[in-house]
Amino acid sequence: MTDPMSELQKPLQETDRGRADASHLFDSSPSSPTQKAPFIALRDVTKVYRMGEYEVHALRGMSISIDRGEMLAIMGPSGSGKSTMMNILGALDQFTGGSYFLDDTDVNGLDPDQLAEFRNHRVGFVFQNFNLLPRTTALRQVEMPLIYAGVSKSDRMRRARKALEMVKLGDRLYHRPNELSGGQQQRVAIARALVNEPSIILADEPTGNLDSKSGAEVIQVIQQLNQEQGITVILVTHDRWVAQHTRRVIILTDGLAVADERIAEEYWLGRFASSSGQESD
Ligand SMILES: Nc1ncnc2c1ncn2[C@@H]1O[C@H](COP(=O)(O)OP(=O)(O)OP(=O)(O)O)[C@@H](O)[C@H]1O
Numbered sequence: 001m002t003d004p005m006s007e008l009q010k011p012l013q014e015t016d017r018g019r020a021d022a023s024h025l026f027d028s029s030p031s032s033p034t035q036k037a038p039f040i041a042l043r044d045v046t047k048v049y050r051m052g053e054y055e056v057h058a059l060r061g062m063s064i065s066i067d068r069g070e071m072l073a074i075m076g077p078s079g080s081g082k083s084t085m086m087n088i089l090g091a092l093d094q095f096t097g098g099s100y101f102l103d104d105t106d107v108n109g110l111d112p113d114q115l116a117e118f119r120n121h122r123v124g125f126v127f128q129n130f131n132l133l134p135r136t137t138a139l140r141q142v143e144m145p146l147i148y149a150g151v152s153k154s155d156r157m158r159r160a161r162k163a164l165e166m167v168k169l170g171d172r173l174y175h176r177p178n179e180l181s182g183g184q185q186q187r188v189a190i191a192r193a194l195v196n197e198p199s200i201i202l203a204d205e206p207t208g209n210l211d212s213k214s215g216a217e218v219i220q221v222i223q224q225l226n227q228e229q230g231i232t233v234i235l236v237t238h239d240r241w242v243a244q245h246t247r248r249v250i251i252l253t254d255g256l257a258v259a260d261e262r263i264a265e266e267y268w269l270g271r272f273a274s275s276s277g278q279e280s281d
């Protein structure tokens with residue numbers, strides 16, 4: 001098995017400008033002890049997929065605490081359980097054992113109506129392939145979750161516009177997906193995730209289908225939402241550069257969290273000005 005930390009600790013490439021050793025990325029001081037319950041608490045979470053006779057143990061006892069307002073990256077090899085964990089965090093999928101509390105709510109104890117409410121209002125999802133409707137304007141895509149939530153037309157328009165402005169697409173309201181760049185399409189998807197004012201954004205490889213410049217724009221927008229709106233952000237990525245723009249990196253291997261490191265503040269702050277020409281792995 002490969003050492004999962006080696007991915008992050010490989011010497012960095014051109015964006016590093018003379019800082020070949022990545023050990024400075026991590027804040028070696030332990031996180032301060034806290035009395036209050038964490039915002040998100042997974043405890044010994046297991047997930048077994050049953051395929052007839054065959055069982056896949058996708059999560060094998062995951063315990064993670066996340067505070068409100070954190071921005072963190074989940075990394076790990078293909079099949080290590082990253083998407084499974086995200087689907088559980090977003091209540092899109094049930095887990096087999098353990099517990100999941102969000103803001104003192106026992107997610108396992110929610111009835112179907114409460115689960116629907118949870119998915120619509122507590123979390124916003126962003127996917128690798130954008131999941132936009134073809135032939136539908138940006139404004140309409142972002143308005144859509146509000147239609148399901150029963151919001152009036154005038155409020156929908158106002159909120160959808162505001163969400164698109166937050167992702168810097170105030171000048172693309174009537175563009176359809178095929179009239180937008182990949183990065184712009186992903187930002188429409190982020191606006192759609194935002195419009196119900198969730199407290200958490202869950203993004204599963206949000207830059208996976210983007211070139212490095214568009215990926216940087218998307219990460220910049222996500223960073224701003226985290227810092228300015230206080231939205232908790234959990235993103236899955238295979239890209240070290242993306243992970244370095246979060247504040248914490250959790251590495252999964254074979255359904256377990258095998259590393260949990262904080263990115264030193266002086267490293268992640270204010271990196272964008274010099275990073276627009278970065279190369280992804
Ligand atoms: N619906 C499913 N039914 C059965 N097995 C599944 C299902 N979804 C995922 N798995 C299995 O669970 C394990 C974890 O899958 P998961 O999709 O969480 O991995 P991942 O870390 O997101 O990988 P990738 O980086 O390729 O997206 C894998 O072995 C996968 O084959």
Ligand SMILES: [Mg+2]
Pocket residue numbers: 082083084204
């Ligand atoms: Mg996945």
